[in-house]
Amino acid sequence: MEQLRQQLGEIEAIGSVMALLQWDQQVTLPAGAHQARQRQVETLASLLYKMQSSEELGRCLERAREIDPSTLSGMERATIREAYREYSRVIKTRESLYRRISGLEVTAQATWEQARRENRFDLMAPVISEWISIRKEEAAVVSPGMDPYDYVLDEHERGSSVQKMDRMFERIKQPLIELLAKIKQPDNDTPGVAFPMEPQRELARKIIQDMGFNGRLDDSVHPMTVPVSPPSDVRITSKFIENNPRFGILAAIHETGHALYEQGRVEEPGLIALRPLSTGMHESQSLFWERMVGLSREFWDHYWPGSGLAKHGVKTGDGFYRYLTRVMPSPVRVEADEITYPLHILIRYEIEKGLFDGSLSVTEIPSVWNAKMEEYLGVTVSNDAQGCLQASLDIHWSLGIFGYFPTYVLGAIYACQLFDAADRDLGGLVRQNIAQGMFAPLREWLRDKVHSIGRLYETPEELLQVVTGKGMDPDGFVRHLTLKYSEINLTTRD
Amino acid sequence: MEQLRQQLGEIEAIGSVMALLQWDQQVTLPAGAHQARQRQVETLASLLYKMQSSEELGRCLERAREIDPSTLSGMERATIREAYREYSRVIKTRESLYRRISGLEVTAQATWEQARRENRFDLMAPVISEWISIRKEEAAVVSPGMDPYDYVLDEHERGSSVQKMDRMFERIKQPLIELLAKIKQPDNDTPGVAFPMEPQRELARKIIQDMGFNGRLDDSVHPMTVPVSPPSDVRITSKFIENNPRFGILAAIHETGHALYEQGRVEEPGLIALRPLSTGMHESQSLFWERMVGLSREFWDHYWPGSGLAKHGVKTGDGFYRYLTRVMPSPVRVEADEITYPLHILIRYEIEKGLFDGSLSVTEIPSVWNAKMEEYLGVTVSNDAQGCLQASLDIHWSLGIFGYFPTYVLGAIYACQLFDAADRDLGGLVRQNIAQGMFAPLREWLRDKVHSIGRLYETPEELLQVVTGKGMDPDGFVRHLTLKYSEINLTTRD
Known part of the structure; x- marks a missing residue:
């Protein structure tokens, strides 16, 4: 040994x-x-x-x-x-x-x-x-x-298969399309907040420090987490855009979620089972902090007062929360909101599945892509660069990465389940903690239940079973989004 | 091949x-x-x-x-x-x-x-x-x-030997000790200029950019040049100290001299003869820029007006030049001036030689060190941490590096010769160029004669012969220092 x-x-x-x-x-x-x-x-x-x-x-x-x-x-x-x-x-x-x-x-x-x-x-x-x-x-x-698409799905998310992914997407597809139809779209196509880059960066630094991240935050073209030598050397980047605080601040929170997973590992050289469990579980950590914590009203009630946002026309924490949670179908995955994001992934999943089982040829990708964008998201794609070539980040297919996209949705589902389990274990006080900027209980719970466990269990399903008491739960995810966005939608915007 | x-x-x-x-x-x-x-x-x-x-x-x-x-x-x-x-x-x-x-x-x-x-x-x-x-x-x-000390000398500076180093030190030892005795010491033990760190850094950035350095300048505990992948990736650091602009600015110029050598190389993977020729030749490039250029009156006549130094009580470029060229014997090599530096090296050389030929035992190092410090520099060493253990940077002996110290003096001698040869080849206009902040002719001359030549010639002596028309010339070095410091010494300080 x-x-x-x-x-x-x-x-x-x-x-x-x-x-x-x-x-x-x-x-x-x-x-x-x-x-x-x-x-x-x-x-x-x-x-x-x-x-x-x-x-x-x-x-x-x-x-x-x-x-x-x-x-x-x-x-x-x-x-x-x-x-x-x-x-x-x-x-x-x-x-x-x-x-x-x-x-x-x-x-x-x-x-x-x-x-x-x-x-x-x-x-x-x-x-x-x-x-x-x-x-x-x-x-x-x-x-x-083994079925080849089962094989690639399982490579990225151990225990995953076409059958399981079909079942998962079936549970969320119609409910999300219907929820999307009910949500009021913002009047302005490009709502912005006149918040310059430097205060964005300062606010992000404060937040990630409060979350318990210990390391460098630099700028780069695409936000990323680099676990150089976890847990002792983990570095993140974000990208701050003038007057678009949504992107850079949420990206910093997202990457910090990834980074905390790496920093919560035990340091034992060569004991590789201490590595993070899977791509989906990693994404669950980033989305836990980005969506369950960062995209909550309590979070911005806490951060708004010291943020300097008031000087830039954002009059309440609630106002900023509504700005961040706006729902706006667009052709680009990486800019998508919580509701449309899973539908972007669904399109990719259905195309990959068709390519692998032979029901779809590669040359058909653009037309199928555009038809599904119209059907699921109501978005008309004007050209392939905006469509199936995805102008910014969807390099996956050109690098031969198939079966990876679904892990983004799995991560969102796991995050939702883990949040509920944490709230249960922490006496229902989690939202109250967030409202006080007190993240240590949540972080330590995640370290205890997920970060330090590595690959002790072979599949995410097993870990979820142990920690939350049940396997993957897409229905709970849909209920959570329906409740959250009905509530946002029903109250008046400022 | x-x-x-x-x-x-x-x-x-x-x-x-x-x-x-x-x-x-x-x-x-x-x-x-x-x-x-x-x-x-x-x-x-x-x-x-x-x-x-x-x-x-x-x-x-x-x-x-x-x-x-x-x-x-x-x-x-x-x-x-x-x-x-x-x-x-x-x-x-x-x-x-x-x-x-x-x-x-x-x-x-x-x-x-x-x-x-x-x-x-x-x-x-x-x-x-x-x-x-x-x-x-x-x-x-x-x-x-082969004599073992000849061997280690030759490892660091091809063609070097005890005989040659003895001859070199013999030419400079007495003249420098005598010159030192004639120079007025500053009244104040720790003359400083109340120049904060940020303007120091800004001034250094401007200078190294003018010199033609293309890359990052960061802070670190000890200034250094790291040729990661020369010529395309060369990084330098300096260390800026509040109210001590001498250290950080000269260090940035020094490291830039090293960096320009690396950036002047030709990029041909695996053709290792394109590497810098020797330790001494590398040091000649840093000292060329630090001492021959940066420690010149013309240089500060040019930089003083835009430097912000006037606001901090330095009333002329000449005043700053005098501050930088002050001569002050101290126990520490890395802080030494042009005159005492070679004497610091001589002490180390004589001790190393004695250790290798058996005329000196390791336990005698402290007493011999202190006696020579007194004799050559007039400095009384109060304890070994300040003396032969050198509080900051002389880690050489503990890492088994012997025969390296003389290359610091060789570098200073080569720098002086190369400067004269450059001035000759550039029509005697070098000082005038410096006074205009115009460094391209000097840099291109060095690239042409030294940087791009690598190890085509096997020894520094051969290269010097080709470029300057003669071998190593310690007498010219002594003449240069005598002239420079007599002139500084004879004119009144402000």
Whole structure:
């Protein structure tokens, strides 16, 4: 076990260096140094791959799997399970797929950028087709007999499947479309608050400090959390936009949610089961703080007085809360509100499913995309750059990432359930705590129930069962949104 | 040749990642993350060592050495020469010394810190003894028959030797001691200028931009230049001290001199002969800008008007020049002026030489140190923390670095020669250019003659011969200082 941890610890150390390179690239790298950075990343990636696929690691894992499990801690057993799963995947895909994947990765991002710039989906189509073919072969090699879309869903969210996702989306699709129809749209297409960047940044710094984040907040093109060496070195960024405090402040809260998960981990090099459980569970932490806490009336009742917002025409905390919770269908996912966000994801899920089961061809993506945008969100897409090429952040398909999008909705559902469970465990005082800017009880509850637990349980369903007493609950999520937005909608705006 | 460059390029890439880790550690790393950083550094260092000592590299070098030299460029031939030299050193010391060195490195820095804190040289003595024994064995293994102190001198400054250093110090020792005796000491022990940190930083930023530096200037505990991926990613730091503009501004100019050397390199991955020539030549670039340019009357005639210094009681550029060029013997090397600095180095050189030839034992260091400080500088050392343990930066001996100190003086001598040669080549207009803040001609001259030449010539002597028409010239250095400080000394201070 010591030897295994030693080897996994070295792999972890190289991974953490690559995380630092990523942070540095977005925050401090000089403009002309991208080629040199590329050489660093490629050299490390190739060393990392050698370590991850080494015979030495294989032998070490075989020996570890022969240890009597009763002599190991739960976290040690989970570490062997996770490391073996990962090693098997690497070994099984090494011969057939590694070169194909590496080659495509080199060109894909540039192709996507050109396609967006020139509004030409036809440039992207062959890349997407090749990725789907790669993922299908990967599924066949790693998990023979498994449905390929089940395989990619399960890769991102252990225990997930088409059947489960279908059932989940079925529970939320119609209710959200109906809720959306009932909500008054704001008169002004681009409601703003004349709040300059510096006070936005100051307010965000105060909030994330109150939340208990300990680390750097920098600016970058896209907000991100970089767990360089969690828990001791976790860095976040946000992006502040003049007179649009919604984006930068909510992004800072969102990233802090991710960061607290990483900072709530136990530090034990090589014990990789201490890693965050899944993509969806990670997203549940960011959305817990962004939506359940940050998008609450109590939160802004607390922060409005010291925020300086009064000087900029926002006369009450409630006024700012209403500004932040406005619902406004738009073609862009990353700017979407709580109600329309899951519908953006649903469109992507339905398209991916069709691409994998063969009922949809890649060339049909634009027309299907636009039709669904119209049907679910009432949004007319004027061109593919605004539509299926998503002008800002939906790079997933061009990088071969399928089965990932649903985790954004899973995160929102988990967040809602965890919030209710926390409120139950903390004596129903959570909203009162928020109104006082007192976040320690919530944070410690999350650390205790989620952050420090890592991958002790194999799936998010198991963890939810233990912590909340039931599995994933989309109905509760719909009830929560219906209640919240009916209430906002019924009272008068200032 | 292509294969060799590929392998050397990968080694270079890992080295550049380690440079980034070092920069990050001094500038952005959170306080609690040093253990995690240590794991990253150790993992990378061990991978790097494997690459540097791999049989594959050895085979590749053997094949490269068989290539007909006439089919190679001068820089390619120099790359093979440098890479073979480095590989031989690594291979020859691998068996006998690698573990001994690694082990000592782990404990040495902590021991030095404790020794300084508790003012106990006796704690350091065994560490220094062990390092000397290691370096002697290294010399015996790598260059059998060579004098061990010659060997370490040559490691830092190719072509250097005890004989040459003796001759050099002999030319400067008495003249500098006599010059020092003639210079009026300032009445006040701690002359300061009431210049706050922010305008210091602003002035430094303006200067380094005018000099042509393109990159980040951050704060750190000790000023440094980190060539992460030169020429495209070079970062510097300085340290600004309230009401002591001398330290922070001169340090920023000094580091920019180092940085311009790195930014003046040609970018060709794996062609390692493009690296800076030697430690002394690197120091010549920092001192060129710090002392020949920054410590000139013309420089401050130009910068004083826009500096804001007038508001803080500095009434002329000349006044600030006199403040910066004050001569004041003190026990601390890193704060020393141009006149006393070489004498600080001489003390270290004489002690190192004695330790290596056996005429001095490690336990005698404190008494010899203090006697020489008194004799050369007229400074009474009150305790070892201020003396041979050097409270701030002289960590060299505890890390096993011997033969390095003389390069500080060599750099000053080279700088002086290069300045004269530049003035000759640029039509005697250099001082006039400085008075106009016009640094491009000087910088381009240095790029052309030094920065872009790398290690094409094997030794600094050869390069000096080509560029200035003569070898190292300590007499010219003494003449320059005598003239400069007689002039300052003879005119009245304001």
